[in-house]
Ligand code: SF4
């Protein structure tokens with residue numbers, strides 16, 4: 001993983017030129033209806049009054065915004081009409097159609113023509129998506145989380161994940177995500193058990209969860225178990241964060257960061273890592289990671305006295321809510337073209353699916369969290385659009401954590417690659433650990 005200290009070679013691709021002044025970037029007016037009312041301008045008033053502005057749960061505000069937001073309503077109506085599986089299929093067809101209209105090949109064909117391959121390596125990271133409930137409902141959420149989601153990992157599945165983790169000698173990291181994973185009943189159990197095994201534990205934290213009722217001791221719990229916190233903060237500007245993640249989220253995120261800093265998180269020499277994650281506000285590539293990290297450090301220190309370790313830049317994947325976002329604006333085709341035009345062969349080397357195994361709340365196994373949300377299970381037949389599995393498959397369902405004793409058994413299983421994978425290989429590359437090249 002990058003410490004942020006080493007310098008990366010900046011790739012030369014046509015659109016890898018997003019400026020680090022990401023607070024100046026604004027979304028264009030949608031090209032297609034429904035038009036969205038402009039967000040009321042928010043003005044940061046410094047740390048004064050922060051505590052008063054961040055009392056109580058964020059959930060009522062999130063539900064209110066979901067009820068008022070036309071895009072959420074439209075998506076919810078389609079979900080009710082089609083069901084999740086059909087919607088995922090429709091989404092896949094739209095991506096495929098966009099590539100066809102552009103005269104572009106599939107991701108696998110593209111790799112083959114470039115003489116590249118994505119073989120699975122030894123699994124070093126076990127990532128668990130332990131549930132889809134979240135106190136937020138962000139506009140770009142690739143797992144479509146919200147306070148309305150109820151999918152949640154059971155103790156039985158959590159225990160089985162730990163059994164497999166213990167038997168998988170190559171795994172050095174347990175990466176816990178959601179939803180807001182900390183609001184899942186299994187979260188603290190998993191952390192306590194994995195902590196005793198001595199593996200690195202990552203909590204993919206939305207920061208606002210630290211202010212949720214019942215989570216008053218969460219920051220101390222994380223510090224006690226030396227959990228590495230990887231937190232989303234898609235801008236240092238309140239307006240952009242609130243536009244993407246919901247009103248009030250910026251204030252609460254700042255309060256959360258200050259809480260973590262107070263415990264030593266993000267402070268050099270403390271042994272408590274705090275990394276931030278940037279993803280673009282709209283249909284453009286992230287700026288260079290190192291330069292943006294420097295800008296974030298300067299802005300957050302000057303305005304709020306906040307420190308952190310590293311910034312990870314992540315490209316928006318054209319799936320789920322972000323795919324809807326693009327489609328409604330008539331921008332899906334342009335975005336797919338942008339991703340392909342900026343294909344960076346070097347980014348394929350660090351693809352996270354090579355050494356990560358992702359397990360869903362119900363125990364199903366995937367190559368990554370994106371494939372998980374698209375239902376592209378590891379070991380399913382017919383999920384690989386160009387090269388159907390020639391290995392033993394588990395039919396439509398795919399492998400479950402109960403089918404394996406160790407992640408080493410998955411070594412020969414092919415990675416399921418489809419058109420959304422262009423999102424991981426564009427510009428500087430993208431993964432849960434940030435840029436890959
Ligand atoms: S992006 Fe993260 S914080 Fe936002 S709704 Fe999805 S899971 Fe929750």
Ligand code: SF4
Pocket residue numbers: 351352353354367368369370371415416417418420421424
């Ligand atoms: S989206 Fe595709 S390329 Fe990216 S990590 Fe998943 S399987 Fe690999």
